[in-house]
Amino acid sequence: MHSMTVDLTVPRASISAAAATALLDGAEAKARSLGMTIAIAVVDESGVLKAFRRMDGAALVAVGASQKKALCAVGFGLATGKPWHDFIKDDPILASGAHELPDFILLGGGVPIRVGGALVGAVGVSGGHYAQDEACALAGLAALGLP
Amino acid sequence: MHSMTVDLTVPRASISAAAATALLDGAEAKARSLGMTIAIAVVDESGVLKAFRRMDGAALVAVGASQKKALCAVGFGLATGKPWHDFIKDDPILASGAHELPDFILLGGGVPIRVGGALVGAVGVSGGHYAQDEACALAGLAALGLP
Amino acid sequence: MHSMTVDLTVPRASISAAAATALLDGAEAKARSLGMTIAIAVVDESGVLKAFRRMDGAALVAVGASQKKALCAVGFGLATGKPWHDFIKDDPILASGAHELPDFILLGGGVPIRVGGALVGAVGVSGGHYAQDEACALAGLAALGLP
Amino acid sequence: MHSMTVDLTVPRASISAAAATALLDGAEAKARSLGMTIAIAVVDESGVLKAFRRMDGAALVAVGASQKKALCAVGFGLATGKPWHDFIKDDPILASGAHELPDFILLGGGVPIRVGGALVGAVGVSGGHYAQDEACALAGLAALGLP
Numbered sequence: 216m217h218s219m220t221v222d223l224t225v226p227r228a229s230i231s232a233a234a235a236t237a238l239l240d241g242a243e244a245k246a247r248s249l250g251m252t253i254a255i256a257v258v259d260e261s262g263v264l265k266a267f268r269r270m271d272g273a274a275l276v277a278v279g280a281s282q283k284k285a286l287c288a289v290g291f292g293l294a295t296g297k298p299w300h301d302f303i304k305d306d307p308i309l310a311s312g313a314h315e316l317p318d319f320i321l322l323g324g325g326v327p328i329r330v331g332g333a334l335v336g337a338v339g340v341s342g343g344h345y346a347q348d349e350a351c352a353l354a355g356l357a358a359l360g361l362p
Numbered sequence: 363m364h365s366m367t368v369d370l371t372v373p374r375a376s377i378s379a380a381a382a383t384a385l386l387d388g389a390e391a392k393a394r395s396l397g398m399t400i401a402i403a404v405v406d407e408s409g410v411l412k413a414f415r416r417m418d419g420a421a422l423v424a425v426g427a428s429q430k431k432a433l434c435a436v437g438f439g440l441a442t443g444k445p446w447h448d449f450i451k452d453d454p455i456l457a458s459g460a461h462e463l464p465d466f467i468l469l470g471g472g473v474p475i476r477v478g479g480a481l482v483g484a485v486g487v488s489g490g491h492y493a494q495d496e497a498c499a500l501a502g503l504a505a506l507g508l509p
Numbered sequence: 510m511h512s513m514t515v516d517l518t519v520p521r522a523s524i525s526a527a528a529a530t531a532l533l534d535g536a537e538a539k540a541r542s543l544g545m546t547i548a549i550a551v552v553d554e555s556g557v558l559k560a561f562r563r564m565d566g567a568a569l570v571a572v573g574a575s576q577k578k579a580l581c582a583v584g585f586g587l588a589t590g591k592p593w594h595d596f597i598k599d600d601p602i603l604a605s606g607a608h609e610l611p612d613f614i615l616l617g618g619g620v621p622i623r624v625g626g627a628l629v630g631a632v633g634v635s636g637g638h639y640a641q642d643e644a645c646a647l648a649g650l651a652a653l654g655l656p
Numbered sequence: 657m658h659s660m661t662v663d664l665t666v667p668r669a670s671i672s673a674a675a676a677t678a679l680l681d682g683a684e685a686k687a688r689s690l691g692m693t694i695a696i697a698v699v700d701e702s703g704v705l706k707a708f709r710r711m712d713g714a715a716l717v718a719v720g721a722s723q724k725k726a727l728c729a730v731g732f733g734l735a736t737g738k739p740w741h742d743f744i745k746d747d748p749i750l751a752s753g754a755h756e757l758p759d760f761i762l763l764g765g766g767v768p769i770r771v772g773g774a775l776v777g778a779v780g781v782s783g784g785h786y787a788q789d790e791a792c793a794l795a796g797l798a799a800l801g802l803p
Contacts, residue, residue, distance in 0.1 A: 221525070221527045221528055221531065222525050222527065222528070223524065223525060223528040223624050223629070223653055223655075224522040224523060224524060224525055224528070224624050224627075224629050225522070225523050225524075225525045225712045225713070226520060226521070226522055226523075227520070227521040227522070227523050227554075228518040228519070228520055228521070229518055229519050229520075229521050230517065230518060230519075231418055231515070231516050231517060231518055231519045232415060232416065232417050232418050233515045233516065234515055234516070234517040234518070235415075236415065237515065259555070260521075260555075261554075261555030261556075261557055262555075262557075263416075263422065263425055263555055263556075264414060264416065264425055265415075265416050266414060266415050266416070267411055267413060267414035267415075268379060268382075268383065268412075268413050268414075269379065269406075269410070269411065269412050269413070270379050271378055271379050275410065278411055287717075289716060290715060290716040290717035291715060291717050292715055307741060307745070308737060308741050308762055308763060308764065308786065309763065309785075309786065311741075311755070311762040311763070312736075312761055312762045312763025312764075312786065313763070314755075315724070315755070315760065315761040315762065315763065316717060316720065316721055316724070316761070316763075318717055318720070319717075330517050333518075335517070335518045359517055361517075418519045419519070421584060421585060421586055422555065422556050422583060422584040423581075423584035423585050423610060423612055423613075426610065426611065426612070427610055430609070430610070442606075443602060444602065447601060447602050447605075451601070461605070461608075461609070466609065467606055467609040467610070468602055468605040468606045468609065469602060469603065469605070469606025469607070469609065469610075470602065470606075491603075492602065492603065492606065525712055526709060526710065526711050526712050529709075530709065553710075557710070557716065557719055558708060558710065558719055559709075560708060560709050560710070561705055561707060561708035561709075562673060562676075562677065562706075562707050562708075563673060563700075563704070563705065563706050563707070564673050565672055565673050569704065572704055572705055
């Protein structure tokens with residue numbers, strides 16, 4: 216008798232709601248310390264919205280921008296911003312092609328969330344200069360004890 | 363000589379981020395007491411997303427449904443669900459017309475947020491039967507001391 | 510010293526590519542035995558497309574219908590078709606509300622994929638009468654040893 | 657007496673489901689040999705999805721990118737990537753115009769499928785650098801005995 220064994224599933228880890236809320240709190244605290252008002256979006260490993268907060272006074276554009284940054288970061292598994300810019304700036308095909316993908320945004324402030332090597336979600340921040348947005352996103356990760 | 367004075371602005375009141383977070387907490391606590399997992403969306407008086415949370419294990423459809431319920435509730439200034447159903451059920455033109463509006467959803471769980479008579483936002487809950495969803499939404503309002 | 514422990518992630522199981530391909534094969538074999546030509550879509554636990562096949566001669570509408578049925582089945586965690594119809598037919602609010610959700614489709618042929626109690630994806634079939642579509646979807650699950 | 661004869665139809669050749677599956681297998685085998693995880697989309701001569709597979713672990717962005725590359729390749733009858741870049745790089749009107757078309761993407765990895773001179777479909781691959789993606793797409797064609 217012969218048999219075939221196929222794994223029916225692959226395991227995934229997804230950011231928990233508790234962690235997502237703690238991440239929002241950490242990013243917001245950083246924004247306050249910088250005198251900024253931001254929107255913060257957390258998506259899960261599949262790009263589905265997990266948590267969102269818009270601080271009072273945050274720019275309207277930040278609502279969509281924060282979500283797009285998070286989606287880009289989890290979609291590629293890469294932070295938006297300078298590393299992406301350096302990666303594509305001398306490759307015109309890649310630079311052009313990336314911008315044609317609907318979930319792509321170069322602007323800093325989107326950061327993947329990795330736990331134990333697994334991509335479990337991403338955070339996106341918008342509201343100030345992209346360098347400040349990124350600082351807030353990283354402060355959110357730091358609140359989870361993540362680098 | 364005649365003169366006219368025009369007010370350049372109209373005042374608005376909008377749900378605060380602190381209140382939106384408290385509302386999420388109140389709705390989530392109710393869901394836990396009912397053994398449910400839900401998604402909760404809070405939009406401001408202009409229908410723009412203010413706060414969102416998806417509990418671990420909530421159905422995928424709840425992500426979009428919660429937002430649509432909140433949008434419908436603030437758009438019409440009416441709770442989704444039974445009052446709407448009773449209002450339109452014997453008026454075929456209204457019943458038909460309402461369904462043609464992209465932000466309309468009859469399903470209960472979307473509730474306007476009124477403070478001092480002003481419509482300042484809305485909450486939408488999805489994850490269980492619409493009667494349960496509505497109970498969670500109302501628990502969220504109760505956490506703000508609102509009826 | 511005090512410390513707080515929050516689980517940063519929740520585990521998920523997602524249909525594997527090997528299982529998704531076997532599912533396509535099983536559904537296609539059933540369609541051949543019925544003299545049908547169908548499209549078959551498999552989505553993962555988050556509704557993201559995992560595998561798709563359109564048999565030669567399958568109706569054009571089946572391309573979108575199969576994907577929508579799969580998305581509905583995983584979004585609600587319920588098979589499309591008769592159980593849904595029975596559930597909503599006497600509840601006008603639920604019947605109306607469900608149809609307002611963009612990922613909802615009553616038509617049979619969408620079936621959740623559960624492994625060990627976890628919702629790991631869904632399959633959607635379109636091409637014939639919905640009862641035949643459902644038979645093909647279930648044949649796909651049977652090819653994985655699932656009920 | 658004069659008469660005119662008009663052909664009521666024009667013949668088309670379209671990639672078969674069997675060929676599309678063999679193409680997926682060939683592209684996946686190449687990806688495995690390169691240590692990559694990719695998504696592969698095959699569209700027919702009309703741009704309609706024919707077959708799709710997302711390998712376990714492939715980036716989320718690859719789901720949409722693979723389909724867009726295939727659509728671009730069949731839409732223009734040209735491979736995405738370097739030939740396109742060389743074609744448009746010194747023609748600013750063409751370069752600008754191409755990017756305005758919703759199905760355009762410069763990024764390599766989309767390749768038309770031609771059989772006996774006829775454009776019968778296209779394949780799109782995403783998951784790694786575009787040069788690797790293109791290599792996988794060509795390996796898929798090679799599995800069909802096509803150049």
